[in-house]
Amino acid sequence: MNYEGLDAQTFNNMFIERLDTVDGLQKTAAAGAAFVRSKIREIGFARRIMPPESVTRADCQRSTDHDTLVKVVDIEHDSKAMAVNFASEADERYIQGKRYAIPFFKIESEKFGKNEAELLAYDYPVTKVIEENSVKDIQRVEDEKWIEYSEAAVSITGKRLVSGATAVDRKELTSLFKMIDFDELDVGCILMNTVDYDDWMIQPATEIGSPLASEITTDGYKYKSILNRKLVVTNKHSIILPGEVWAYAPPAYLGNFFILNDMKFWIKKEADLVLWKSWEYIAEGIGNIKALAKLELNVPSPIPVGGTI
Amino acid sequence: MTVTINDARTVPVQEDLTTDDLRLQVLRGLETMFRADKPLAPATELLTGEWGVLNSDGQVERPGATPVANTYPVFCGTERYDVKATGAVTLILGSHVVLKTNQFDETADYEVGDALTVKDYSAGEAHVTKASSGEPVLGQVLEVGDGWLVFETRRPGDLA
Numbered sequence: 001m002n003y004e005g006l007d008a009q010t011f012n013n014m015f016i017e018r019l020d021t022v023d024g025l026q027k028t029a030a031a032g033a034a035f036v037r038s039k040i041r042e043i044g045f046a047r048r049i050m051p052p053e054s055v056t057r058a059d060c061q062r063s064t065d066h067d068t069l070v071k072v073v074d075i076e077h078d079s080k081a082m083a084v085n086f087a088s089e090a091d092e093r094y095i096q097g098k099r100y101a102i103p104f105f106k107i108e109s110e111k112f113g114k115n116e117a118e119l120l121a122y123d124y125p126v127t128k129v130i131e132e133n134s135v136k137d138i139q140r141v142e143d144e145k146w147i148e149y150s151e152a153a154v155s156i157t158g159k160r161l162v163s164g165a166t167a168v169d170r171k172e173l174t175s176l177f178k179m180i181d182f183d184e185l186d187v188g189c190i191l192m193n194t195v196d197y198d199d200w201m202i203q204p205a206t207e208i209g210s211p212l213a214s215e216i217t218t219d220g221y222k223y224k225s226i227l228n229r230k231l232v233v234t235n236k237h238s239i240i241l242p243g244e245v246w247a248y249a250p251p252a253y254l255g256n257f258f259i260l261n262d263m264k265f266w267i268k269k270e271a272d273l274v275l276w277k278s279w280e281y282i283a284e285g286i287g288n289i290k291a292l293a294k295l296e297l298n299v300p301s302p303i304p305v306g307g308t309i
Numbered sequence: 310m311t312v313t314i315n316d317a318r319t320v321p322v323q324e325d326l327t328t329d330d331l332r333l334q335v336l337r338g339l340e341t342m343f344r345a346d347k348p349l350a351p352a353t354e355l356l357t358g359e360w361g362v363l364n365s366d367g368q369v370e371r372p373g374a375t376p377v378a379n380t381y382p383v384f385c386g387t388e389r390y391d392v393k394a395t396g397a398v399t400l401i402l403g404s405h406v407v408l409k410t411n412q413f414d415e416t417a418d419y420e421v422g423d424a425l426t427v428k429d430y431s432a433g434e435a436h437v438t439k440a441s442s443g444e445p446v447l448g449q450v451l452e453v454g455d456g457w458l459v460f461e462t463r464r465p466g467d468l469a
Contacts, residue, residue, distance in 0.1 A: 070319070075326040075327060076327075078327065078328070078329050091336040091337070092335055092336055092337060092338075092339040092340075093334065094334070094335050094339055096330050098318070098326045098330065099318065099326075100318045100319065100320065100322050100326055101315075101318060101319040101320070102319075102320050103319065103320060148321065149320060149321045149322075152321035152322075152323070153321070153322070156323055156324075156325070157325070283320075284320070285320030285321070285322065286320070286321070286322060287322060287326060288326065288327055289322055289324075289325055289326075290325060290327060
């Protein structure tokens with residue numbers, strides 16, 4: 001379905017007309033699902049840290065106690081070698097693998113409803129409503145859960161570095177990295193919010209060199225990495241508080257993110273009322289709790305409310 | 310017995326899963342040791358790494374406060390599905406093996422060469438502890454680590 005070349009009002013009108021037939025409803029739902037899928041991949045920061053993998057029912061396990069699904073994932077078993085004399089032999093190991101269970105749960109948007117006539121009053125396409133409500137809500141919950149699991153991990157490992165520094169810089173970041181490096185892992189990704197990203201861009205030339213400082217002043221920091229680590233910046237300040245910077249090992253050493261089947265999009269027209277919602281079943285988790293660390297900076301209140309700087 | 314969710318290994322994970330499981334590691338004798346399934350006495354649970362006493366009925370029961378010679382390490386305990394299915398735990402019977410474990414009486418101080426026995430010392434599980442005079446010796450310490458012991462098993466019969 002091609003949305004290009006149509007103005008918003010024409011599209012909204014066509015959208016409503018299609019909902020009057022069963023075939024039209026199905027096509028619209030399918031088109032909505034395709035739209036939702038393509039957009040949500042770009043938005044959630046959890047998906048940029050841990051790219052999701054599609055699974056089907058056949059890939060999952062059931063519980064004996066209830067009607068939910070989990071996916072059980074193996075943790076790589078440890079092994080070692082040892083130096084021994086010619087006539088000696090190394091220790092033996094009866095392998096006892098470890099696994100962890102990642103429960104699936106549903107994330108669902110609100111059920112949106114709108115009178116068809118009122119829908120025509122919009123100057124933007126209905127797909128925008130879907131994008132700005134359903135998609136945003138769903139991706140936000142994914143991110144909230146990701147940070148909840150991250151907090152649970154660092155509360156066990158103690159990989160939480162509290163710094164008196166008021167802005168993020170290379171020294172603070174390398175201190176953060178060392179907490180992961182120490183466990184023979186590597187940092188693959190840095191997650192920070194836009195407030196700290198702003199602070200990153202005001203580092204003086206004496207610190208980052210004149211060419212880069214000049215470049216940032218003109219074009220901003222236009223690189224997708226810092227210190228050769230992938231940079232993920234989010235504006236979700238209620239999830240990632242200003243001053244909080246996370247470092248994660250690459251996905252293979254970190255955890256899993258599964259999506260069961262595809263995102264579902266449901267739409268219905270009841271008389272002149274159009275209803276729609278979307279949902280997905282996901283399972284995300286951190287299997288290696290040593291593969292992440294958190295930096296907490298002493299950032300002053302970042303919200304400009306006026307006054308004297 | 311109800312199969313419950315292992316909360317520590319379900320998201321959010323509360324355990325470092327990358328570390329070795331030290332409940333019971335066989336460092337020497339894996340190929341030659343005798344493993345045998347013995348039925349559990351009624352209402353008995355014994356986890357891997359614990360020790361069990363073979364009673365006069367041929368069933369495995371939890372060690373009591375007085376150590377006895379016929380006490381054996383549990384190689385497969387009641388936390389496993391197969392053990393739940395068979396109703397029998399797998400014991401390492403009378404074999405000379407070297408074991409590494411973090412399941413021991415941590416209230417005692419150990420040195421290499423210490424004689425070990427197994428009894429209920431009120432820790433909730435039945436593990437090795439230092440043998441007192443007159444108690445059967447079931448093991449001898451080879452290495453003392455931070456939170457783990459390496460010991461060789463001894464054929465029951467010697468007394469401390």
